Amino acid sequence: MAVAADVTEQVDARHELEKVTDTLKLSMEAANLGTWRMDKGSDNLIVSDIARKIHGIPLGTELSYKETLSVVVPEHRQRFAQAVETALANKGRFSEDYQVQPFDGSKRKWLNSTGKVELDANGEVTGVIGTILDITESKEDDLRKNDFIGMVSHELKTPLTSLSGYAQMLNLNAGRKSDDFVKDKSDRIRTQVRKMTTMINGFLNVSRLESGKIALQKRDFDLNDLIKEIVEETEMTSGSHDIIFEPTDTISLNADRDKIGTVLSNLFSNAVKYSPKGKRISIRAIVDNDDVTVSVHDEGMGIKAHDLEKLFDRYYRVDNKDTQHIAGFGIGLYLCAEIIERHEGKIWADSVPGNGSTFYFSLPLSVFR
Numbered sequence: 001m002a003v004a005a006d007v008t009e010q011v012d013a014r015h016e017l018e019k020v021t022d023t024l025k026l027s028m029e030a031a032n033l034g035t036w037r038m039d040k041g042s043d044n045l046i047v048s049d050i051a052r053k054i055h056g057i058p059l060g061t062e063l064s065y066k067e068t069l070s071v072v073v074p075e076h077r078q079r080f081a082q083a084v085e086t087a088l089a090n091k092g093r094f095s096e097d098y099q100v101q102p103f104d105g106s107k108r109k110w111l112n113s114t115g116k117v118e119l120d121a122n123g124e125v126t127g128v129i130g131t132i133l134d135i136t137e138s139k140e141d142d143l144r145k146n147d148f149i150g151m152v153s154h155e156l157k158t159p160l161t162s163l164s165g166y167a168q169m170l171n172l173n174a175g176r177k178s179d180d181f182v183k184d185k186s187d188r189i190r191t192q193v194r195k196m197t198t199m200i201n202g203f204l205n206v207s208r209l210e211s212g213k214i215a216l217q218k219r220d221f222d223l224n225d226l227i228k229e230i231v232e233e234t235e236m237t238s239g240s241h242d243i244i245f246e247p248t249d250t251i252s253l254n255a256d257r258d259k260i261g262t263v264l265s266n267l268f269s270n271a272v273k274y275s276p277k278g279k280r281i282s283i284r285a286i287v288d289n290d291d292v293t294v295s296v297h298d299e300g301m302g303i304k305a306h307d308l309e310k311l312f313d314r315y316y317r318v319d320n321k322d323t324q325h326i327a328g329f330g331i332g333l334y335l336c337a338e339i340i341e342r343h344e345g346k347i348w349a350d351s352v353p354g355n356g357s358t359f360y361f362s363l364p365l366s367v368f369r
């Protein structure tokens with residue numbers, strides 16, 4: 001007796017799966033993309049042949065996750081391990097650039113590992129899977145570019161300081177002689193030099209940040225005082241908007257005063273840049289339980305939802321007819337985000353296009369105590 005069953009669907013599905021697997025394998029080989037996987041609760045690491053080659057792991061050698069972490073250079077090890085831990089805890093993803101010293105003793109490499117946790121049918125974490133990409137070449141290009149930008153910005157600062165000094169002398173002299181024409185023009189030179197200095201400092205900060213040379217220098221200060229100071233500076237440079245800030249009680253922080261000042265200065269000057277003259281800019285600093293939140297609201301052109309997501313990316317600028325005549329490099333908000341993140345805070349924005357935007361940053365009070 002024979003029983004026949006129609007398995008066409010299963011066979012078709014298997015063929016389809018084979019085709020997809022082949023395509024995936026081919027793309028991974030072409031991109032030189034390695035993969036790794038670790039099951040939850042076990043320290044066993046399964047690495048693909050490409051990942052093995054990238055790390056200089058001899059064929060046939062079994063490695064644990066902990067052992068493999070030792071190839072990550074000490075400066076980056078904790079950050080990488082933490083990213084994987086956080087993904088495990090939040091059932092999320094991670095993407096980290098880090099340097100390794102391969103097992104076979106070859107030259108250090110820059111790698112990117114992007115991955116996510118795997119969940120079972122009940123949504124419980126079963127393990128982590130990740131990709132490994134050798135990004136040494138592009139990373140070294142980036143670092144060289146950064147060094148260059150840093151060097152050029154640094155060199156440009158010296159003549160600018162002199163220029164500003166001469167303009168100030170000219171201004172004082174013109175004041176003494178009541179020469180209104182020279183006084184007005186030297187004032188303008190100083191404003192332009194100040195703008196240029198801000199731009200150059202922006203580049204210098206980005207290059208320092210990317211090469212890991214920015215360290216926080218925390219001290220105690222009153223956030224209200226700092227906001228007042230930066231409001232005055234912004235008014236001096238622009239003087240075209242109605243800036244409202246009503247300080248509350250002292251908000252004492254322990255943070256890097258200059259860097260938080262840079263964040264405020266960037267947010268205020270953006271509010272000025274991207275809203276019409278004469279409009280109001282409202283600033284508030286509110287303490288709520290464990291956080292202090294600063295908001296900067298303007299009545300300007302606003303930002304569309306799809307741009308809001310990318311605003312804090314490096315070199316990102318909104319490109320439309322309203323913004324195309326406004327100068328900038330798209331590094332101000334990137335810098336703000338990096339500084340706030342290093343203080344373990346958050347930065348975000350919301351906006352009603354055409355009606356204005358509000359930028360917020362919040363810092364956990366534990367950082368300040």
Ligand code: ADP
Pocket residue numbers: 266270271274275298300301302303311316317318319323327328329330331332333334357
């Ligand atoms: P930049 O102003 O030099 O272009 P930023 O990083 O400071 O660089 O800002 C990135 C982009 O975000 C800007 O190009 C602008 O389009 C948008 N943006 C920033 N602040 C505002 C604001 N207050 N209102 C509207 N758009 C803004």
